[in-house]
Amino acid sequence: MVLIIPAKNNPILPVMIKVKDIESIVNWFEQHQRSFYAIGWSYLGNQRKIEELFYRAILKVHKELPSFKSRTSFEMWVLSIFIHICRELSLNNSIQASEVSDSHQEIFHTLHQLKEKEREVLVLTYIRKLSKDETAQLLKVPAEQVKELLFSGLQSLRNGMGYREHYHGCKEYKKLYVDYLEKSLERPVKIDFEMHIYHCQDCQEDLAALQEVMVNFTEAIEKFSVPPGFMENVKERIAERESLDRQKKNKRKRNGFIAAGIFVLVIFAGLFTGVFSKLFYTWTEENQELRAFLQENVGERLNLQAESDGVKIKIKSAIADDTQTLIFYEIEDSKENNQYMINIDDGMFIENEREIMVANTFPRYFPPDTEMELNNKEKNIYHGKISLRPLKEDTGTVKLKLNKVMKLKRNPSDSYVNMEPEEGEWNFEIPITKQPSTEYALKEDIEIEGLSVRLDKLILAPTATILQYSIKHVQTKKRIDMINFKNLEINQKTMNADLYGNSYVHEQPDMNWNNFQAYFEPLFEKETNEVKVQFASAYLSIEDHKTIKLDASREYPQTFVYAGSTISIDKVEIGQPTTVIFSNHEIKNRAYESLHFNIQTEDNDSSIEGDYKGVIVDKNGKEYDMHKITPKIFEEMEEPRHFFTVQSLKLHGDKVIPKSLDITGYNTTKYLDDVVEIQTELIVKDKAGTR
Known part of the structure; x- marks a missing residue:
């Protein structure tokens, strides 16, 4: 009897993996051979040894499958076996330059020279495209260490690929490079990072070189191909070992659900043009913004659905051009009266983003629109949109994976919206057609x-x-x-x-x-x-230098004049951390809104953590608390200006001694008509x- 593990009961397993049928394991490896072959080459650099690697891995997976427990995903389980065998076969192994194909000689030869953990983190992240948490789980190291290994590995790869210049990026910002390039920084940190990068040439050069290495590495991976007949050689060895005839290759089946009524409606809607199309969507589409796109025939309805623990997500439409890819969605809570939205920076992953989307572009930001009339009709349904990178080609399929949505919690007193993460699993394959510009x-x-x-x-x-x-x-x-x-x-x-x-x-x-x-x-x-x-x-940005000496032994507050304003040094306190606070609460007629500054210390090697308070002032002089501004209030304000009133700095280290506050300039807004x-x-x- 053949035992079948059905995907619907255990969704982390591939569809129709058969415990006693080794051919299904071979087929799975064949479907994933490109990334697994590249992983093997990074360890072994020899086709014969990689054939041995695949052969051993398939036999071991087949042997241990009956005892597989779903504490982790099938892919992660197989990867752990595969990596273990890679390590075994790579003992006393070295890659000779002549063994590596010309197109991949430099990148894989350089990769092989890296420390094992650095190489493994790069391989799993950029070849197998695992998340940092998955990589940490597989390598049994903390997630924070994965981030450090990823950065040090990219630096080592950069040094080995001919980037011989010495880069002088700021120490406290280096740790953000990888997260920034992978667009995983939280928005406040991202804004602070971009402001720093804009003014720091050393960090610009450091970041650009690291990004070039990432691009070159991923391009080399994308061009990497498995030699013809490779899997056939592996299959022959498996067939020789097995005495029974094996079933022909099983084709993986896609699970999908398209209601017949919706399908007919889409076909029917496609027949309408001109005024009939406008009338049709006026009757059938509630979202006014999406309705406008549909009426202009620059998009079509999709109605793709996925559900997890009572939270149903529907992809309603995708509108794409050379600047961005807009995804309109609807989320319904079928159990309670909650509203959820998608946060592109937390819980969202595009599996094939590097393959089909344009690099060096960044999605646009859309805040939660809780004031939209449509989002106030029903307490358990939220209508939203997200912006993705534009497609490389005219058409493509976006493999969108979500493991988290954000529960919107409104504060009735000030209309402020908090967000709480809600975990689940929603997967979509979204067909996209790019419209001309x-x-x-x-x-x-x-x-x-x-x-x-x-x-x-x-x-x-x-x-x-x-x-x-x-x-x-x-x-x-x-x-x-x-x-x-x-x-x-x-x-x-x-x-x-x-x-x-x-x-x-x-x-x-x-x-x-x-x-x-x-x-x-x-x-x-x-x-x-x-x-x-x-x-x-x-x-x-105005350049205006001034240095104010700091001395913790003095009594504070102390004041000084800068750009026509009086600034107060409120506190200088040595400790762990050392604290420096300065402020200016006078807003009217103030020349500057925010300062460009740095704290000089005795050793100049401490990291600085900053916090601030401030107000937002509109063109008419009305003041708002910077930390209590909702998107709705901000959108209604007329040409707001952001004034910083208090800067609180923590200098981390062993009783860091601040020597001076160095101001290099400031920002200000000039109104134009x-x-x-x-x-x-x-x-x-x-x-x-x-x-």
Whole structure:
């Protein structure tokens, strides 16, 4: 009798793994041979030895499968066996350069020179694409150590791949590099990191070199291929060992559910065009934003569903273009009256992101929209959207995995929304078709606060209207960090600026200019010959140096004058940690909003942890507590400014002695009311590139 372990009763196992049928194990290895072969090559560097590795691993998995317990996933269990055999076979093994194929010689030869734990962490993370927690579980090390090994491994790989320069990135920020590049930093930490990176050339160079190594490594992995006939050799050895005929390869079956009524509705809806399409979606789609996309025929309904412990997630539609991939979803709590949302920074993973999505782009941020009328109709249903990276190709399938959603907890007193994680398992395969965009050259040079600004490009994309602009980067005592816009007027239609849609363009073709993109509401039109740009404000950095000596033996508070304001040093206390607090509560007519500063210490080798208090002031002078601003309040404010009032710093180490507070400059906002009219010149008329 053949015992079958059904996936529906144990979802962490592959579908239809048969305990007494070794062919099902062989088939599983064949489906995963590319990543397992690459892992084997990183240890052994020899095809004959890797055949032996696969042979032993298949036999051991088959032998021990009846006693397999579901304390971990099947894949993790197999990986632990595979890695153990890799280590056994790699004893006294060295890779000769001649043994490695030309296309992978350098990367795998360098990888083999790394320390075992560093190599294993890189292999499991970038070849097998495990999470840090999974890697820690497999290697039996703390998750924090995995992060350290990943960073040190990338550094070692960088040194071995010809990057001979010595990089001087800041010690306290180095530990954030990998999380930042993998977009796993929490938003406040990410903002602080990006502000530091923007002003620190050493960290820029260090981070860029590390990112280049990651890209080169992942590209080498993507190009890695298994030699023809490799699995056939393994199968022949298995067949010779087994005396019984084996069943032909079992094809894995995908579980899916598409209700017949929904399927018919989608087919039926696809027949409508023009006014009928608009009327149809007016009747059938509640979400007004999604309805607009569907009515303009730039997307279609998907209605993919997955459920875990009574929480049902429905992917309603995907709208994609060259700038982003928008996913509209609905989450229903079938047990209680809770609302849940998806947080792209916590609990969400795209299995094939590196393969199908454009690197060096970052998804847009959308806060929870609890004020939307649709989200106040039913207490157990939430409608939301997330932004993903754009696709590399015109079509693709996004393998979206969720192991956590966020429960929204509203505070009736101040409308503030807290989020609590709720674990589960929801998996989707989302078919995506990228829609064409139209681009126009603007070629408009202007001056703001005496500094050169260039309006470069207008992009009419289905998901957004985008203005690309550049700020000249020169070594002056004043520079523009970012420009905020009020609106665009195109074809006598006004598109308001997106408060969360001002982004830095990571690919910079000219080192003398910094490129940015400002997002506005979508236009759903492709032709125009004129655009009006209305500015709102410019965020400036001013260079103004001042050094204030610190002495813990003095009595505090002590005051000093900077940029026309009186700043108080409230506390300097030596301890573990050492504490430094300074403040300025005067907001009216203050020249600066935040300071650029550093604390100099005796050994200059301590890490600094900072906290702050502050207020937000709108254009009319009304003040708001910075820590009590909800997205709804922020969106209703007119051109807010962020003023820091108290800076609390902790210097970690053995009774670190602070010597001075070094201020290098400050940030300030200048309000603008300029309107610029620009003639457009078509760059790309359609997706095919017709000019």
